[in-house]
Amino acid sequence: MATPIHDFLHDSSADSIPTEVLGLGRRWLLDLLGVAIGGTSTSLSQIARNHVIRHFGPGQKPARLLFDGRAASPAGAALAGGMTIDALDAHDGHRLTKGHVGCGVLPALMAMSEAEGELDDRGFLAGLVIGYEIGTRAGIALHRTASDYHTSGAWVSLAAAALGARVLRLDTARTREALGIAEYHGPRSQMMRCIDAPTMVKDGSGWGSMAGVSAAYLAADGFTGAPALTVEAPDVSDLWSDLGSKWRISEQYFKPFPICRWAQPAVHAVLTLRARHDLKSDMIAAVNLTTFHESKRLAIRSPETTEQAQYSTAFPVAVGLVHGTVEPEHVSEASFANPEIRRLAEGMTITESAEFNSAFPSRRFSSVELQLMDGRVLYSGPTEAPGDPEVPASTAQIRAKFHRYADARLGPLRASAIDQAVERLGDGSGAELLFELATAAAIEGVSSCRYAGPTKRAGKPRSPIAGF
Secondary structure (H helix, E strand, O other): OOHHHHHHHHHOOOOOOOHHHHHHHHHHHHHHHHHHHHHOOOHHHHHHHHHHHHHOOOOOOOEEOOOOOOEEOHHHHHHHHHHHHHOOOOOOEEOOOOEOOHHHHHHHHHHHHHHOOOOOHHHHHHHHHHHHHHHHHHHHHHHHHOOOOEOHHHHHHHHHHHHHHHHHOOOHHHHHHHHHHHHHHOOOOEHHHHHHOOOOOOOOHHHHHHHHHHHHHHHHOOOOOOOOHHHHOHHHHHHHOOOOOOOHHHHOEOOOOOOOHHHHHHHHHHHHHHHHOOOOHHHEEEEEEEEOHHHHOOEOOOOOOHHHHHOEOHHHHHHHHHHOOOOHHHHOHHHOOOHHHHHHHHOOEEEEOHHHHHHOOOOOOEEEEEEEOOOOEEEOOOEOOOOOOOOOOOHHHHHHHHHHHHHHHHOHHHHHHHHHHHHHOOOOOOOHHHHHHHHOOOOOOOOOOOOOOOOEEOOEEOOOOOOO
């Protein structure tokens, strides 16, 4: 393994990472925690967390599950956390990876950090940024070198293994083995299979996070697995040569809606027309949508599960026209019988554009034509979704989304405490409080939540949450 990769992974710190880059780490952390809170209400998350508790025992080095309160092995906590975030398709992503880094990186880093008693907040924040840098490059490298389109879990596994190697302070040789094990065991799952038939397997992030954590521990024990070609192959060396000078965490996009990014340009187009012309859904006779191939493949119009609703283009466009937004409750089973949403979704025409196809994946366009009951025709023009790095979401927008997702399930006091703990991360006060707040169970409809969980970890006293 090239020395610069090992040096970047093990030697980078909050002192060597630019202040603005650390700020991006806090922004994506807050967004990921909000999505995780929302994800806990899904059947996917509940099944995954119960599975982990039954089959991934905590052993000698336990780690608690995100917003659950129960403990499992670090690999199990990473699996449950990745699946919980992935259960609600609202987390950040990257256009060239066609996937999501933070979804698998965060639970792996949290699980390893807690299990190993590494709760220095500056080290944790630096680790999160490093995970984004390695994960993004691994994703681009895999897409460049593999003939099929694999899920995020396939390359997130390398980032999770790298962070495990950092937490465990593995030497160069064992870090190399960890990356090789993770690449070999990571889930080479085919993304378009789940696009065409949406189920709970989704983007493979939980499995990739678990594989990476396991790879780090295996390498620490002497298990071998190198080389990782997505890191070491000559034809991807350019992707790794700029570590520490080009910060790819700044290239992530923000999702305003809990649906696949490929559907979001179309949703933004109809919301813009709706607001500009003060439309109500019953004023619309027909919706004609033009988009790119991958967006058209999100083809389910009458979903029966939240996974089908999240991996749809027609359904959330119809939701946007009816409700003026798309929130987690709009892609849950309770909303599927709405007759107005069904009318618009089932009657929608969707056409593929060669021009939009050629722009993908670096740019993602859709356009919408609305035929109104009074005979008027409204056209959006080519539209991109908000939140791309060229026009990034503001801190206020990220916070507002976090509280929309968090307040109802945690109560505003605990949600605000998480917001504040994330904002303070890196000031040297430690990460213990953030970990407590982010692992105690989420309880829907509460105004406060008292947590009296484990009081010791790695021989140190731990203060329970009180009053949140």
